[in-house]
Amino acid sequence: MHIEGSVALVTGANRGIGRALVHELVKRGASKVYAAARRPEQIDLPGVVPLRLDITDPEQVAEAARIAADTTLLVNNAGVSRYSKLVTGDMADIRQEMNTNYFGTLSTVRAFAPVLAANGGGAILNVLSVMAWLGYEHSNGYGASKAALWALTNGIRVELAPQGTQVTGLMLASTDTDMMAGIDVPKNRPEDVARSALDGVEAGRLEVLADADSIALKAALSSDPAEIYPQVVGAA
Numbered sequence: 001m002h003i004e005g006s007v008a009l010v011t012g013a014n015r016g017i018g019r020a021l022v023h024e025l026v027k028r029g030a031s032k033v034y035a036a037a038r039r040p041e042q043i044d045l046p047g048v049v050p051l052r053l054d055i056t057d058p059e060q061v062a063e064a065a066r067i068a069a070d071t072t073l074l075v076n077n078a079g080v081s082r083y084s085k086l087v088t089g090d091m092a093d094i095r096q097e098m099n100t101n102y103f104g105t106l107s108t109v110r111a112f113a114p115v116l117a118a119n120g121g122g123a124i125l126n127v128l129s130v131m132a133w134l135g136y137e138h139s140n141g142y143g144a145s146k147a148a149l150w151a152l153t154n155g156i157r158v159e160l161a162p163q164g165t166q167v168t169g170l171m172l173a174s175t176d177t178d179m180m181a182g183i184d185v186p187k188n189r190p191e192d193v194a195r196s197a198l199d200g201v202e203a204g205r206l207e208v209l210a211d212a213d214s215i216a217l218k219a220a221l222s223s224d225p226a227e228i229y230p231q232v233v234g235a236a
């Protein structure tokens with residue numbers, strides 16, 4: 001997948017990692033970048049095409065696919081974290097995370113799959129999270145939605161292979177955006193995450209591990225749960 005000359009669409013493009021991805025796409029010579037956002041008036045980067053898109057609104061998703069019918073690279077970045085606990089958290093928060101991160105992305109993929117096919121196959125980049133791989137008290141609603149998105153990413157990769165669409169999943173830990181404001185941990189820069197992600201897409205990689213924590217958690221996937229969650233051993 002060559003970014004130069006491609007036509008890209010980024011969801012959640014008005015801030016954070018989405019905005020950094022739009023900036024990097026323009027820098028790499030994409031011929032057109034649709035910067036999709038719930039409030040397109042917030043798009044502040046020059047040389048891009050603002051597009052109204054709430055990924056949980058099926059009519060807006062269908063309209064975006066009609067308008068951006070020349071898309072060759074779909075970047076599913078839009079996401080939400082309500083920091084909800086599964087057992088005691090508000091179900092509305094847990095549903096919003098699943099509706100946005102999983103069903104919203106799925107709806108966007110379904111609308112754009114025929115567009116990508118018509119334009120020669122193209123590529124999809126899904127922005128996941130290491131929380132798909134780790135139970136963590138304050139992010140489990142979010143983690144479940146990202147685990148669903150991980151399964152979606154693997155599933156659509158298989159389903160879209162016959163039409164020649166490359167599907168890349170981006171794994172990342174903590175990045176300095178509004179989503180992580182107030183959480184005091186070391187954070188990556190959105191610009192660095194965007195560069196790693198697009199390097200991976202251009203190299204044809206199916207998974208990008210954007211930082212050391214993502215690499216460590218990927219390596220731990222084959223461990224026994226007792227090793228990953230020592231705090232629960234003997235607690236029951």
Ligand SMILES: NC(=O)c1ccc[n+]([C@@H]2O[C@H](COP(=O)([O-])OP(=O)(O)OC[C@H]3O[C@@H](n4cnc5c(N)ncnc54)[C@H](OP(=O)(O)O)[C@@H]3O)[C@@H](O)[C@H]2O)c1
Pocket residue numbers: 011012013014015016017018037038039053054055056077078079080081100104127128129130172173174175176177178179180
């Ligand atoms: N920051 C991190 O440490 C981190 C780590 C792992 C994964 N991620 C993932 O990276 C992606 C970008 O997050 P970020 O860190 O840049 O967070 P952010 O600054 O909070 O940005 C989230 C973006 O998603 C958009 N969005 C939320 N719900 C939407 C909807 N229904 N339709 C369309 N857009 C919607 C927001 O739009 P509004 O401005 O309209 O709210 C905003 O543009 C997300 O998928 C997130 O889960 C982030």
